[in-house]
Amino acid sequence: MFSRIFRKAFGLILVAASAQQAMAQATPTAKPVSFIRDIAPLFKENCFGCHGSKNPKGKFDMTKVESLRKGGTKEDPIVNGKPDESHLIDVLKATDVSRMPPKETGAPLSAGKIALVEQWIAEGAKVDQGLDVKTDLLKELRKLWSPPAILGKYAFPVSVTALVFTPDGKQLVTSGHHELCVWDVATGTLVKRVSIRSRRAMALTYLPDGKLVMAGGRPGEEGDVSVYDLSAPPARQENNIPVLNGVSDPKVLVKRLLEADDEVECLSVSPDGKKLAAGGCDRLIQVWDISAGIPQAKLTDTIENHADWVFSVAFFPDNNRLGSASRDKTAKVWDLKAKESIATFPEHQNPVFGVIVKADGSACYSVGDDKQVRAWNLTGDQGAKQIRAMGGAAGSVLKVIQHGKEPWLFSAGADTKIRLNDREKGDQIREFAGHKDYVLSLALNPAGDLLASGGWDGEIRLWNPKDGKLTKAFNASPGLQVSAPVAKP
Ligand code: HEC
Numbered sequence: 001m002f003s004r005i006f007r008k009a010f011g012l013i014l015v016a017a018s019a020q021q022a023m024a025q026a027t028p029t030a031k032p033v034s035f036i037r038d039i040a041p042l043f044k045e046n047c048f049g050c051h052g053s054k055n056p057k058g059k060f061d062m063t064k065v066e067s068l069r070k071g072g073t074k075e076d077p078i079v080n081g082k083p084d085e086s087h088l089i090d091v092l093k094a095t096d097v098s099r100m101p102p103k104e105t106g107a108p109l110s111a112g113k114i115a116l117v118e119q120w121i122a123e124g125a126k127v128d129q130g131l132d133v134k135t136d137l138l139k140e141l142r143k144l145w146s147p148p149a150i151l152g153k154y155a156f157p158v159s160v161t162a163l164v165f166t167p168d169g170k171q172l173v174t175s176g177h178h179e180l181c182v183w184d185v186a187t188g189t190l191v192k193r194v195s196i197r198s199r200r201a202m203a204l205t206y207l208p209d210g211k212l213v214m215a216g217g218r219p220g221e222e223g224d225v226s227v228y229d230l231s232a233p234p235a236r237q238e239n240n241i242p243v244l245n246g247v248s249d250p251k252v253l254v255k256r257l258l259e260a261d262d263e264v265e266c267l268s269v270s271p272d273g274k275k276l277a278a279g280g281c282d283r284l285i286q287v288w289d290i291s292a293g294i295p296q297a298k299l300t301d302t303i304e305n306h307a308d309w310v311f312s313v314a315f316f317p318d319n320n321r322l323g324s325a326s327r328d329k330t331a332k333v334w335d336l337k338a339k340e341s342i343a344t345f346p347e348h349q350n351p352v353f354g355v356i357v358k359a360d361g362s363a364c365y366s367v368g369d370d371k372q373v374r375a376w377n378l379t380g381d382q383g384a385k386q387i388r389a390m391g392g393a394a395g396s397v398l399k400v401i402q403h404g405k406e407p408w409l410f411s412a413g414a415d416t417k418i419r420l421n422d423r424e425k426g427d428q429i430r431e432f433a434g435h436k437d438y439v440l441s442l443a444l445n446p447a448g449d450l451l452a453s454g455g456w457d458g459e460i461r462l463w464n465p466k467d468g469k470l471t472k473a474f475n476a477s478p479g480l481q482v483s484a485p486v487a488k489p
Pocket residue numbers: 043046047048049050051057058060072074077087088091098100101102105109
């Protein structure tokens with residue numbers, strides 16, 4: 001239930017306010033039609049969902065020109081120069097069950113869009129110069145896409161889907177709309193902005209060398225794992241705040257490690273700093289060897305161990321095993337050396353949003369849609385046994401983090417509260433109340449004496465974890481003008 005909201009709603013916020021690139025003009029034009037600019041986006045929007053490269057309906061894969069022209073189980077649905085003889089146009093115009101997209105998925109294509117496809121076929125159904133017929137059109141469309149400029153002043157609050165303290169603990173980096181925002185912890189003021197390609201960051205973590213890794217993307221469109229150097233010089237100022245160009249300045253964007261077909265949700269750096277793992281909506285976990293530095297990073301493993309989106313990954317202290325949590329209702333443990341799954345923890349029986357591993361490796365803690373924080377350990381032989389469940393939350397628990405010295409677990413989610421439990425005894429030690437909306441992100445500073453939480457409504461709160469006192473609150477949306485209510489579909 002919640003994971004659907006998790007996906008949909010995050011994407012809605014700010015879409016209205018963003019300077020999204022205009023969709024391909026969907027009416028006949030005086031100019032020749034361009035396949036990649038005019039037709040491919042239309043197919044992507046209306047057809048790729050069923051005619052993608054994985055298990056396409058009617059074995060008809062429309063994501064490459066070559067397979068588009070093969071026509072799946074039928075023959076080439078296009079007759080060059082002759083829209084009236086092209087089966088593709090027949091199915092777009094059909095009024096019976098043969099109509100594409102099928103009736104159950106909604107309205108037919110508009111007359112303007114159909115006329116555009118007809119014009120393209122009438123002009124010979126040509127593909128743009130240089131476009132190979134074997135090229136993945138999704139990749140090609142991503143190349144043509146560029147992120148909108150960052151907003152001078154936000155008209156809507158942006159959800160804080162990820163946040164992290166800088167290694168010196170003095171600043172807090174938060175996810176914005178196509179940007180990262182850097183705040184001074186002592187004053188709660190904005191000190192730096194970094195424009196990025198991703199619409200939102202879903203995970204942020206610092207590497208031992210002081211570079212920042214971000215996982216994110218655009219839901220349903222692309223996934224991104226990139227490494228940034230926030231100490232690089234700014235490209236310009238916006239309302240007197242320095243703005244770094246993390247989109248194309250190689251001093252800021254040190255390396256893009258991954259381009260995926262869907263959003264990346266999570267990251268983990270191994271305790272020895274030599275490995276980086278990421279997981280996302282393509283169900284995959286990727287692991288890089290970063291021991292020779294980020295420029296020399298090498299993808300070593302692509303793990304397909306979950307049947308649905310991967311929301312969380314966490315290294316064990318042995319730098320070899322990797323815990324993961326998924327929408328497929330399980331948490332799992334993977335052995336990198338043996339290259340096999342060594343345990344499955346099914347007790348949540350609901351999507352699992354977060355997993356962490358105790359510093360000595362003797363227990364894992366996972367949270368999910370079942371409103372529980374569950375402690376469990378490995379029993380060998382594929383087994384994972386629950387030690388205890390920690391209830392108390394009135395809604396989905398989305399995040400769990402642990403303290404470096406104290407036996408403390410912090411968890412938070414849909415009921416707006418943050419709970420602190422004793423990891424060993426399970427008791428709730430205290431509750432941090434005050435957020436007015438879902439809490440989506442949590443982080444502790446390196447010293448462990450400041451807790452940051454980020455909300456759906458853009459609210460950042462800084463707390464003293466020892467007594468639960470609020471030390472600061474501010475909204476993470478630069479120059480927010482109107483405090484509009486945030487719609488949750
Ligand atoms: C909701 C899923 C869905 C969407 C969206 C969809 N299709 Fe299909 N399409 C199908 C299925 C299912 C078949 C297979 C029918 C069969 O094998 O009998 C099919 C078959 C086809 C065929 C093969 C011809 C035929 O008569 O079987 C063509 C051509 C086609 N689709 C074009 C399109 C185009 C163009 C779009 C986008 C405008 C589109 N489809 C969107 C589900 C979909």
